[in-house]
Amino acid sequence: MELRRASSTTFDGLPVHGGTEVVPLLRAGLLRTDTLVDIRGVVPRDIAPGRIGAGATLAQLECDPGIPEVLREACRLAASPQLRNMGSLAGNLLQSTRCWYWRLGWPCRLHRVANGYGDECFARDGEHREHAIFANDYCASAHPSDVAAALLALDARLRTTARELPVAELYRLPTEADRRTTTLEPGEVILEVTFDECDQSVYLKAMERKRWAFPLVGVAAARRGAKTRVALAGVAPVPWLLSGELDSATPLPRNAYKVDVARALVKRARATIGA
Numbered sequence: 001m002e003l004r005r006a007s008s009t010t011f012d013g014l015p016v017h018g019g020t021e022v023v024p025l026l027r028a029g030l031l032r033t034d035t036l037v038d039i040r041g042v043v044p045r046d047i048a049p050g051r052i053g054a055g056a057t058l059a060q061l062e063c064d065p066g067i068p069e070v071l072r073e074a075c076r077l078a079a080s081p082q083l084r085n086m087g088s089l090a091g092n093l094l095q096s097t098r099c100w101y102w103r104l105g106w107p108c109r110l111h112r113v114a115n116g117y118g119d120e121c122f123a124r125d126g127e128h129r130e131h132a133i134f135a136n137d138y139c140a141s142a143h144p145s146d147v148a149a150a151l152l153a154l155d156a157r158l159r160t161t162a163r164e165l166p167v168a169e170l171y172r173l174p175t176e177a178d179r180r181t182t183t184l185e186p187g188e189v190i191l192e193v194t195f196d197e198c199d200q201s202v203y204l205k206a207m208e209r210k211r212w213a214f215p216l217v218g219v220a221a222a223r224r225g226a227k228t229r230v231a232l233a234g235v236a237p238v239p240w241l242l243s244g245e246l247d248s249a250t251p252l253p254r255n256a257y258k259v260d261v262a263r264a265l266v267k268r269a270r271a272t273i274g275a
């Protein structure tokens with residue numbers, strides 16, 4: 001495999017920024033490429049009011065007092081200090097599922113097999129304690145990004161080399177016809193994230209350990225005047241914007257506890273920001 005340094009945002013090959021996700025996936029054989037392209041020199045990483053270069057690291061964001069609380073806290077509670085020093089904002093949004101069947105290479109619906117894709121979701125009938133409680137009928141994976149939930153609560157927008165889009169539109173639920181979980185096209189690079197100021201915001205996270213763990217449930221809430229957006233991590237195959245209440249959740253036999261956790265955190269988050 002060849003490693004190249006990008007000299008512009010147009011290139012052939014698989015982009016890598018911090019490599020904290022790409023490298024383990026390549027090692028595990030879950031990702032394959034002939035050419036890895038280091039994009040650190042061409043993706044902005046500066047931070048200005050309401051605008052963040054997509055190459056900013058999570059460590060930069062957690063320390064910047066100009067960043068809304070919901071995003072700072074989501075970054076601070078993600079991964080470990082070493083990973084946050086290397087991991088970029090865009091890389092975090094594009095991380096793959098942590099579904100253990102997928103990570104172990106089981107030939108499930110999200111994995112390519114000899115003549116297409118697998119036709120089973122092993123988690124639904126198997127071990128799914130940490131899996132999705134919404135939109136889990138086709139693939140029950142739980143989106144692992146704390147940062148994506150924070151950006152969804154902020155109603156942030158992305159600018160890529162091809163378009164501008166709300167962060168919600170970066171993601172899609174996989175279906176029989178199209179197994180992708182993002183709408184990013186090959187060669188499209190995320191350049192920056194923008195968002196409007198909010199009055200108050202908060203991020204709360206339930207996790208297996210107090211540090212260095214993915215969200216079992218993450219709750220991001222941002223209030224502008226009388227309007228509040230609440231978004232959840234770890235509850236659906238995509239970052240989940242909560243509309244209505246948690247009664248519409250469809251938990252699996254061994255993860256109904258997540259509904260109670262989410263309900264408690266949403267209540268606490270709303271109270272914290274006066275919503």
Ligand SMILES: Cc1cc2nc3c(=O)[nH]c(=O)nc-3n(C[C@H](O)[C@H](O)[C@H](O)COP(=O)(O)OP(=O)(O)OC[C@H]3O[C@@H](n4cnc5c(N)ncnc54)[C@H](O)[C@@H]3O)c2cc1C
Pocket residue numbers: 014015016017018019020021022023039043054055058077078079080083086087088089090091092093094095144145146147188189190191212213214215
């Ligand atoms: C042990 C561990 C624990 C973690 N815990 C958490 C956690 O609790 N919460 C959480 O939210 N995250 C967690 N993470 C995820 C971590 O934050 C991400 O791995 C990291 O942010 C990815 O950034 P990166 O720059 O290293 O991405 P890379 O590995 O460089 O890239 C990841 C993906 O994004 C693509 N990519 C990167 N930049 C761009 C761009 N600008 N445009 C288009 N495509 C791009 C790459 O091609 C690749 O597909 C954890 C990771 C690990 C390994």
Ligand code: SF4
Pocket residue numbers: 097099100101102108109110111120121122123124131138139140141
């Ligand atoms: S939850 Fe999704 S990623 Fe996990 S086994 Fe099922 S189809 Fe595969």
